[in-house]
Amino acid sequence: MPxxxxxxxxxxxxxxxxxxxxxxxIYVLVIFAGVAVVVLCMNWIERKALAHFQIRLGPMRxxxxxxxxxxxxxxxxxxxxxxxxxxxxxxxxWVAPLIGLLASFTVYIVIPFGPSQxxxxxxxxxxxxxxxxxxxxxxxxxxxxxxxxxxxxIGALRSSAQMVSxxxxxxxxxxxxxxxxxxxxxxxxxxxxxxxVRAQQQQGIWFLFKFFPLGFVAFAIFAIAMVAxxxxxxxxxxxxxxxxxxxxxTEYSGLRWSLFMLAxxxxxxxxxxxxxxxxxxxxxxxxxNLLHAPAWDFIFSLFPGLTFxxxxxxxxxxxxxxxxxxxxxxxxxxxxxxxxxxxxLALLLLxxxxxxxxxxxxIAARLNEGIGYVYWFMLKVAVFMYLFIWYRATWxxxxxxxxxxxxxxxxxxxxxxxxxxxxxxxxxVS
Amino acid sequence: MNPAxxxxxxxxxxxxxxxxxxxxxxxxxxxxxxxxxxxxxALALIVxxxxxxxLYLMLYAPFVAGVQIIVYAGGIMVLFLFVIMLVxxxxxxxxxxxxxxxxxxxxxACALLALFxxxxxxxxxxxxxxxxxxxxxxxxxxxxxxxxxxxxxxGPYTFAFEIASLLLLVAILGAVIMTKKKx
Numbered sequence: 001m002p003x004x005x006x007x008x009x010x011x012x013x014x015x016x017x018x019x020x021x022x023x024x025x026i027y028v029l030v031i032f033a034g035v036a037v038v039v040l041c042m043n044w045i046e047r048k049a050l051a052h053f054q055i056r057l058g059p060m061r062x063x064x065x066x067x068x069x070x071x072x073x074x075x076x077x078x079x080x081x082x083x084x085x086x087x088x089x090x091x092x093x094w095v096a097p098l099i100g101l102l103a104s105f106t107v108y109i110v111i112p113f114g115p116s117q118x119x120x121x122x123x124x125x126x127x128x129x130x131x132x133x134x135x136x137x138x139x140x141x142x143x144x145x146x147x148x149x150x151x152x153x154i155g156a157l158r159s160s161a162q163m164v165s166x167x168x169x170x171x172x173x174x175x176x177x178x179x180x181x182x183x184x185x186x187x188x189x190x191x192x193x194x195x196x197v198r199a200q201q202q203q204g205i206w207f208l209f210k211f212f213p214l215g216f217v218a219f220a221i222f223a224i225a226m227v228a229x230x231x232x233x234x235x236x237x238x239x240x241x242x243x244x245x246x247x248x249x250t251e252y253s254g255l256r257w258s259l260f261m262l263a264x265x266x267x268x269x270x271x272x273x274x275x276x277x278x279x280x281x282x283x284x285x286x287x288x289n290l291l292h293a294p295a296w297d298f299i300f301s302l303f304p305g306l307t308f309x310x311x312x313x314x315x316x317x318x319x320x321x322x323x324x325x326x327x328x329x330x331x332x333x334x335x336x337x338x339x340x341x342x343x344x345l346a347l348l349l350l351x352x353x354x355x356x357x358x359x360x361x362x363i364a365a366r367l368n369e370g371i372g373y374v375y376w377f378m379l380k381v382a383v384f385m386y387l388f389i390w391y392r393a394t395w396x397x398x399x400x401x402x403x404x405x406x407x408x409x410x411x412x413x414x415x416x417x418x419x420x421x422x423x424x425x426x427x428x429v430s
Numbered sequence: 431m432n433p434a435x436x437x438x439x440x441x442x443x444x445x446x447x448x449x450x451x452x453x454x455x456x457x458x459x460x461x462x463x464x465x466x467x468x469x470x471x472a473l474a475l476i477v478x479x480x481x482x483x484x485l486y487l488m489l490y491a492p493f494v495a496g497v498q499i500i501v502y503a504g505g506i507m508v509l510f511l512f513v514i515m516l517v518x519x520x521x522x523x524x525x526x527x528x529x530x531x532x533x534x535x536x537x538x539a540c541a542l543l544a545l546f547x548x549x550x551x552x553x554x555x556x557x558x559x560x561x562x563x564x565x566x567x568x569x570x571x572x573x574x575x576x577x578x579x580x581x582x583x584x585g586p587y588t589f590a591f592e593i594a595s596l597l598l599l600v601a602i603l604g605a606v607i608m609t610k611k612k613x
Contacts, residue, residue: 089467089469092469092470092473122492123492123493123569123570124492124493124495124496124569124570127493127496127497127500128492128496128499130500131496131497131499131500131503131504132499134499134500134504134505134508135499135503135504137504137508138476138503138507138508138511141508141511141512141515142469142473142511144515145469145511145515146469153515156515157512157515157516160508160509160511160512161512163508164505164508164509164512167504167505188571191570
């Protein structure tokens with residue numbers, strides 16, 4: 001068995017490329033579980049962050065600082081009665097959340113968490129991602145229609161119009177980044193997610209800064225379009241609660257509603273990953289070409305451990321600051337246990353780093369590298385996830401005609417212009 | 431025992447997957463024309479298009495499969511659903527069909543069947559025995575070379591491709607002018 005794992009850790013290609021179905025399956029399961037955990041965390045972080053933006057405390061009762069709130073919510077949603085309206089189209093109502101979930105989870109098979117830390121590397125990676133994530137809108141449209149109710153139908157119509165319009169600007173922004181991958185000796189670009197990151201490494205620059213400000217403008221277009229694509233505030237027209245109660249999922253309850261929420265957050269992580277891969281250097285740590293000495297490698301490999309250490313420190317401070325009333329005794333113990341868990345994780349990561357340094361052909365060295373890749377990728381994605389919350393707390397919702405006007409009359413011309421300018425500059429430079 | 435590094439890839443393009451995808455395409459294609467409810471038909475059509483995309487993948491044409499998903503399943507079918515939802519499906523699904531075009535449809539279907547049968551029986555003479563094995567990794571590049579040409583030369587389909595793009599542009603402008611009275 002250790003041999004089996006060793007041989008895997010020595011591999012430099014993804015399980016999909018190696019044709020190894022067993023490891024591919026393990027990867028799929030790990031990613032699925034990881035996304036589910038991240039969605040739970042996001043649920044807590046979003047409620048906490050939104051509350052603090054509005055000078056509230058947010059969830060405080062279930063567990064210390066409301067840490068158990070997502071679990072309580074999940075339990076509640078699972079136990080809730082699953083209502084299907086009598087006049088609804090039973091089968092379509094039943095299948096709609098599954099379409100959304102399937103679409104947002106399928107894209108994860110090409111997301112490169114590292115050069116070999118992906119389920120597979122497709123030749124058409126980015127095309128596949130855009131295509132499958134555009135299927136997510138079908139779930140929303142069909143859900144709104146099957147509910148056989150006015151608000152959901154309006155929400156579904158809005159959402160389909162919005163997603164189809166913003167997909168155009170999004171696609172053009174992506175194409176201008178793909179054009180940049182062809183700035184090499186052979187002049188051939190690539191659509192593969194892993195090769196796109198490699199191209200950035202080869203050219204020694206994130207595509208965000210390439211041909212400044214062209215790369216930056218394309219990125220900005222994508223960053224705006226991806227908020228509209230995932231139906232998040234300020235573009236959450238499909239579920240504008242002040243106008244449509246809850247939009248397309250008004251009639252949904254219990255587990256089926258939670259599937260929509262899971263799909264939405266999974267899609268958020270997926271589009272953030274596209275942005276990170278195309279413009280922010282994917283799994284690469286900052287300055288991989290400039291600071292490539294072994295000493296720098298060591299310093300950067302300390303980051304995952306130190307991050308968890310910092311989180312543990314915050315949790316410990318929280319424990320110390322708990323009111324000393326006996327009422328808070330259990331909460332204080334709970335938070336201390338949580339802090340200890342985080343600290344243990346930090347210690348584990350640091351031990352792997354030190355072990356990997358002493359012998360650079362061992363499992364620990366490979367593991368170390370892998371942890372680094374996944375850490376930097378997830379850190380960049382986490383920035384986007386926080387931005388999603390920040391947008392929601394900061395900006396008021398757009399009116400629908402304003403939304404469409406910006407999509408077609410501002411974003412589309414700009415992204416077309418950027419595409420043309422990128423092509424022109426690329427031809428001049430090469 | 432080195433499974434992770436073993437490049438001996440099991441081929442995905444097995445007969446099982448072909449029959450699965452082809453069966454799905456046919457079954458959902460039948461559902462498209464037999465369902466009275468237009469939304470159910472549209473959903474079945476999406477399944478058909480996705481299984482056809484799967485068949486493209488089996489032919490080692492990933493680019494075509496990806497474009498099929500983006501353009502047909504993701505773009506056109508959403509617009510289909512958008513339009514269908516604006517129609518009152520309840521009434522139209524109870525209405526009797528009033529057009530009388532089924533003899534023409536039957537004739538067209540028979541003609542298509544005859545064409546397929548002839549291709550199936552005489553296909554060996556018409557088509558190459560097997561496809562030239564191209565590396566899958568360069569599929570997109572092959573498509574680009576066909577459309578745009580390589581090394582400064584025009585590709586075999588460059589002209590047709592440019593004409594098609596012009597035609598599409600005209601269609602887009604026509605749609606805008608027909609819907610907007612005042613621009």
